[in-house]
Amino acid sequence: MPLQEKALGAALGEELTLHSSLCRREAGAFQQALQGSGELVVACTQEQRLFGELAGRAQGAERPIRFVNIRETGGWSRDASRAMPKIAALLAAAHLPDPEPVPTVTYTSAGRLLVIGPIEQAECVAALVADVLDVTLFTQGGAGAQERRFPVLGGRIESVKGWLGAFDVTFSRDNPIDLDLCTRCNACVAACPEGAIGLDYQIDLARCASHRACVKVCEAAGAIDFSREAESCSENFDLVLDLRSQPAFLQHAPPQGYFFVPPAAGDGRGMPADLLAVVLKLREMVGEFEKPKFFAYKAKLCAHSRNEKVGCNACVEICSAEAIASDRAHQQVKVNSQLCVGCGACTTVCPTGALTYAYPRAAEQGVKFKTLLSTYTKAGGRDAVLLLHSQERGQALVEEVGRAAQLGVAQGVPANVIPVPVWHTASTGLDLWLSAIAFGASRVVVLTTDEEALQYRDALREQMEVAQTILNGLGYAGEHFKLVRAGNLADLDQELQLLLAGRTAVPQVAARFAVAPEKRSTLELALDHLIEHAPARPEAIALPAAGAPFGAIAVAKDKCTMCLSCVSACPAGALQDNPELPQLRFIEKNCVQCGLCATTCPERAIALEPRLLLTSERRQARVLNEMQPYGCVRCGKPFGTLKAVEAMIGKLAGHSMFQGAALERLKMCGDCRVIDMYSATDEVKITNL
Numbered sequence: 001m002p003l004q005e006k007a008l009g010a011a012l013g014e015e016l017t018l019h020s021s022l023c024r025r026e027a028g029a030f031q032q033a034l035q036g037s038g039e040l041v042v043a044c045t046q047e048q049r050l051f052g053e054l055a056g057r058a059q060g061a062e063r064p065i066r067f068v069n070i071r072e073t074g075g076w077s078r079d080a081s082r083a084m085p086k087i088a089a090l091l092a093a094a095h096l097p098d099p100e101p102v103p104t105v106t107y108t109s110a111g112r113l114l115v116i117g118p119i120e121q122a123e124c125v126a127a128l129v130a131d132v133l134d135v136t137l138f139t140q141g142g143a144g145a146q147e148r149r150f151p152v153l154g155g156r157i158e159s160v161k162g163w164l165g166a167f168d169v170t171f172s173r174d175n176p177i178d179l180d181l182c183t184r185c186n187a188c189v190a191a192c193p194e195g196a197i198g199l200d201y202q203i204d205l206a207r208c209a210s211h212r213a214c215v216k217v218c219e220a221a222g223a224i225d226f227s228r229e230a231e232s233c234s235e236n237f238d239l240v241l242d243l244r245s246q247p248a249f250l251q252h253a254p255p256q257g258y259f260f261v262p263p264a265a266g267d268g269r270g271m272p273a274d275l276l277a278v279v280l281k282l283r284e285m286v287g288e289f290e291k292p293k294f295f296a297y298k299a300k301l302c303a304h305s306r307n308e309k310v311g312c313n314a315c316v317e318i319c320s321a322e323a324i325a326s327d328r329a330h331q332q333v334k335v336n337s338q339l340c341v342g343c344g345a346c347t348t349v350c351p352t353g354a355l356t357y358a359y360p361r362a363a364e365q366g367v368k369f370k371t372l373l374s375t376y377t378k379a380g381g382r383d384a385v386l387l388l389h390s391q392e393r394g395q396a397l398v399e400e401v402g403r404a405a406q407l408g409v410a411q412g413v414p415a416n417v418i419p420v421p422v423w424h425t426a427s428t429g430l431d432l433w434l435s436a437i438a439f440g441a442s443r444v445v446v447l448t449t450d451e452e453a454l455q456y457r458d459a460l461r462e463q464m465e466v467a468q469t470i471l472n473g474l475g476y477a478g479e480h481f482k483l484v485r486a487g488n489l490a491d492l493d494q495e496l497q498l499l500l501a502g503r504t505a506v507p508q509v510a511a512r513f514a515v516a517p518e519k520r521s522t523l524e525l526a527l528d529h530l531i532e533h534a535p536a537r538p539e540a541i542a543l544p545a546a547g548a549p550f551g552a553i554a555v556a557k558d559k560c561t562m563c564l565s566c567v568s569a570c571p572a573g574a575l576q577d578n579p580e581l582p583q584l585r586f587i588e589k590n591c592v593q594c595g596l597c598a599t600t601c602p603e604r605a606i607a608l609e610p611r612l613l614l615t616s617e618r619r620q621a622r623v624l625n626e627m628q629p630y631g632c633v634r635c636g637k638p639f640g641t642l643k644a645v646e647a648m649i650g651k652l653a654g655h656s657m658f659q660g661a662a663l664e665r666l667k668m669c670g671d672c673r674v675i676d677m678y679s680a681t682d683e684v685k686i687t688n689l
Contacts, residue, residue, distance in 0.1 A: 003075075004084060011088035011379035012095075023047040031058045038063070041094045043087075045069040068094035072402025073419045077412025085381025086418050092375035093368055099360035103293040105337045107164040107256065109238040111286040114138060114169060116157065117243025118263070119200045124271070125241060126150050128279050132286060136237070138171070139179075139200040140244055152179045153235070154202050160240060160248035163338045164257025164289065167237045174230035175202050181223035188214035188224060239285055241278065252320035252453035253341045257285065292359040294342035294423075299332040301354035303594035306331055306569040311596030315346035315355055320453035344427025345456050348463060351549035351592035352572060353519030357427050362522065365428065366435055366515025372418055373440040374510065385417045385499055386436055389447040390425050397449065400489045401496065410493040414500055417445075426456040429463050430549065431519045434526040437471065437480055438511035442504045445482045447492070457483065462547035469543055470527075470612055475536030478504030507533035523549070524589075531614060541612045548610035551593040553586065555624045559605035560584070561644040562627050566597035566606060576621060582641045583626040588618045632669040634676070639669040 009016040019026045023044065033040055034055055042051055045067045055065060070090050074083040111133040115122040119139045126135040130150070138153045155173040162168050177188070182201050189197045192214050196207040203214075203224075210226075218224045240258045242248055247260040254260065259282070264272045271279075303312040305328050315333060316324050323339035324346060335346075335355075347357040356362060369386065376384050389398060398419050405412025413419065422428060425446050433444045446464075448457055464481040471480050479502065486492035511529040516522045531537065543550060553575075562582050567575045574590035575597055577583065598606040629638035630645040649666055652658040658666065661680060665673045 003087070007084055007379065008088050008091065011085070011375055012092055023050055027054055030054060034058050034063050034065075036063060039095065040065050041091060042067050043070045043091065043094075046071075066094050069399070072399040072406075073413055074415070076402040076406035077414065078405060079415045080412070082415035085376045085379035086415055088379040089372045089376040089381070089384075089418055093372050096368060096371060099364050102358045102361075104290040105293050105340075107289045107291075107338070109165045109257065109285050109287060109289070110134070111239070112136070112237045113239040113241065113282060114167070114235070114237040115241045115243065116140060116248075117241075119152070121243055121263075123150065125243075125275070125279060129282050132283050133239070136235070138169075139202060152201075154179050154200070155233075157248070158232070160242075160258070163255035164285070165238045166338070167240050167255075167257065168234060169237060169240070170232065170234045172230050172232050175205075176224050176226045176228060177201050177203055178223045178225070178228075181221055183221050183223070185221070187217040191217045239282060241282065243275075251322045253343070255321075255339055256291075256341075292342065293337050294340055294344065294357065294359050295335060295337075295347060296356045296358045297333075297335060298354050298356075299330070301352045301571070302332045303352050303354070303571040303592055303596060304331070304333050306571060306596050307565075307600065309569065309596060309599045311569075311571070311594035311599060312351060312592070314349040314351070318345045318349055318455050318459055320345070320455065342427075343424040343453075343456065345424075345453075345459060347519075348426055348429035349459050349547065350519070351594065356517065356519060359423065361517065362432060362519070363515050363517055365422075365432055366522070368420070369432065369436045369441075369515075370439045372420065373436070376418065377440055377510065381416065383416045383442045383503065384440060385414075385443040385445055386441050387413075387417050387419045387445045387447060387496075388422050388425055388428060389419060390449065390451055391421045391423060393449040393451050394425065394447050395419075395421050397447070397486060397489065397492050401493050404489055404493065410489065411497050412493070414496055416442075417496060417499060425452060426460060429460075430467050431522040431526065432515065433464070433467050433481060434470070434530065435511070435513075435515055435522060437476075437506055438513075438526045438529045440506065440510040442478075442506055443480055443482065443499065445484055445499065447484045447486060449485075450487060457485070459547070462544070465544050466547050466549070470541060471530070473536070473538060473541030473612070474530055474534035476505040476507075476530075476534065478502055480504050480506075505535065509533055520549075527612075537614055539613070539615055541614070543610040543612060545608075545610050548593050550588075550612045551591055551608055551610040552588050552613065553591065553597060553624070554607045554609055555584065556603075556605040556607075557625050559603040560601075560625050561603060561647055562625060562641040563602065563644060565600050565602065569596045569600040571596065581626065582629050582638075584624045585621045586624045587621050588613050630667075632672050633664070633667040634672040635669065637669050 003018055005016040005018040019029060022030050030051065031054055040063050042065060048067045051065065068090055070087045074087045074090065113129065113133045113135050115125055115135060116138040117140050119137060122137045126137060129135060136151045136153060154175055155171045158170045158172055160167065160169050179201060193211055194207045194209050196204045197214060215224050238257065242260045243263065245262055249258060259278045261275045261278055305311060308328050316326055320343060321339050321341045323336045324333050327334040344357040347355045373384055389395060398413060401410055402412055404410035425448055436444050446460055460483050464483060468481050484495045486495055507530060513525040562584060564577050567577050572590045572592050574587050576585045578585060593608055593610055595608060598608060627641040627643050630640045630642045631638050653663060665676055668676060
């Protein structure tokens with residue numbers, strides 16, 4: 001595709017020089033550019049290694065280099081002639097600084113590896129890594145080698161817990177043969193008349209007929225003892241390779257340092273490819289490792305629980321790594337950063353922004369979206385589509401489509417589709433998607449592959465339904481959000497071409513706000529812009545119940561006693577009381593639809609109403625219920641509501657402890673009740689005894 005350096009330069013606000021063979025005969029121009037100042041952007045990822053070597057040979061060249069792919073993502077497609085605005089956008093985004101550093105999570109591995117599985121396969125793996133790892137085997141049947149080269153454990157595994165550098169394996173030694181004492185002389189194997197002893201040196205107790213011939217032949221070593229009670233043991237390891245048919249961890253994202261490779265039939269000529277790939281990884285997993293702490297948590301914003309009642313449980317339910325658990329004692333959730341894999345799904349479904357994604361932060365992602373879209377528009381592009389994909393499988397699929405288009409066997413990435421790699425496709429949600437539409441995108445498409453857990457796709461679909469409902473309710477026609485599932489090149493190419501069909505309505509003026517660190521603040525900014533330029537402005541938009549972060553509550557006044565327990569339970573300050581009057585007030589803008597108020601209400605008088613109110617009343621406190629105050633029968637001071645006091649008296653009137661004066665005291669304020677108790681002369685007091 002012929003590049004127009006002047007048009008690109010005008011869109012980027014800089015002077016560009018076009019090079020067609022920078023990695024070969026024009027390499028001198030690259031080395032000369034290294035002598036300049038600031039960051040150098042090279043629009044080629046294929047020869048990244050070569051450019052790195054050339055930079056290393058250039059004397060006095062310390063200019064940082066950033067690489068960006070404009071070939072498979074833009075230049076190689078059927079409509080490449082219209083891809084100039086997209087290429088300008090990709091180049092502009094390449095100039096953005098790296099995300100700000102975040103706290104890190106550290107793992108330390110000394111190389112203690114446990115291999116669980118058939119002993120012959122476990123010994124084969126151990127032989128390949130024993131020069132760098134300290135290997136222990138946990139036998140699960142099979143026939144081992146005669147020579148004992150590695151420590152062997154046996155019995156029944158009860159649990160495997162932990163993560164890289166800190167695995168705790170609990171097992172029960174319930175077999176009569178002690179593998180520490182066994183010399184592998186095979187005398188017991190030969191002596192057993194039932195053939196109940198295998199070359200893994202464990203006894204199949206279901207087949208054993210108690211002849212005890214094995215005990216006699218093992219008398220010298222004393223390794224066999226049928227009277228030995230089962231012993232519970234625990235061992236610590238840094239790495240675990242599980243070769244059984246069922247994994248120890250059932251979640252979609254197991255802990256780092258745990259590898260599961262189920263048995264495969266193979267062709268008998270060597271190790272299966274997937275197991276060999278794991279063996280190569282294991283050899284490199286000795287030392288200290290770091291990963292970003294992908295999340296930030298603000299407990300004061302969390303709507304998980306109040307007063308031991310659970311409200312929002314979205315993050316706990318969606319986490320595919322089982323890294324999030326309820327902490328009711330502290331009325332919050334707790335996140336195990338060692339188990340967190342950085343998918344960000346918890347931050348996407350969190351309605352309050354208590355959990356936020358930190359790598360990159362929402363504000364940094366917002367700058368990237370705005371830069372891509374503003375540059376694309378400035379360069380003359382129209383109907384921009386942001387294609388969010390993962391940095392691994394998603395990136396590979398996009399590049400495959402580009403190469404196939406260059407060979408004429410695929411259509412390629414359309415000129416208006418801008419690929420945006422993210423750490424994980426579940427890490428962006430309602431706030432960033434609506435911001436992208438406000439910044440000028442016509443659509444936001446999320447590409448999922450076989451990497452994502454099933455619950456992630458469901459959550460993304462729910463969030464998109466909420467976002468689409470809002471836009472359609474505001475009169476913006478068309479499908480603005482789409483979840484694409486592609487397992488191969490052909491699937492993705494077909495889905496990309498379907499994006500060309502239909503048009504969407506978007507704001508005529510692109511927003512200029514900055515994405516805020518707080519999720520709710522960003523949503524408010526995006527909604528304000530979308531509402532301001534909306535073709536329609538109804539009073540309210542009904543939202544789907546699943547995933548709705550906005551809404552009202554309905555209070556059944558005939559049931560409500562104005563106990564105000566809902567006010568103390570509300571984590572977002574949406575429900576409030578009035579210090580002057582018995583009133584229950586509500587600010588709809590603050591409501592996150594967590595349901596804590598409905599769960600806490602003893603009268604079951606509260607129901608949720610997912611919706612987005614568009615009038616000014618959304619930001620104002622309004623009265624949901626109010627009652628006549630109940631005045632103290634002695635001093636007249638109001639101390640409760642008429643309905644609540646009458647209900648209390650009605651429930652306790654038949655109780656033996658509340659008869660006569662005691663029942664009358666229920667009608668008094670706290671001060672008068674104490675005075676009446678001490679001044680009464682016709683009651684027996686404990687001091688009189």
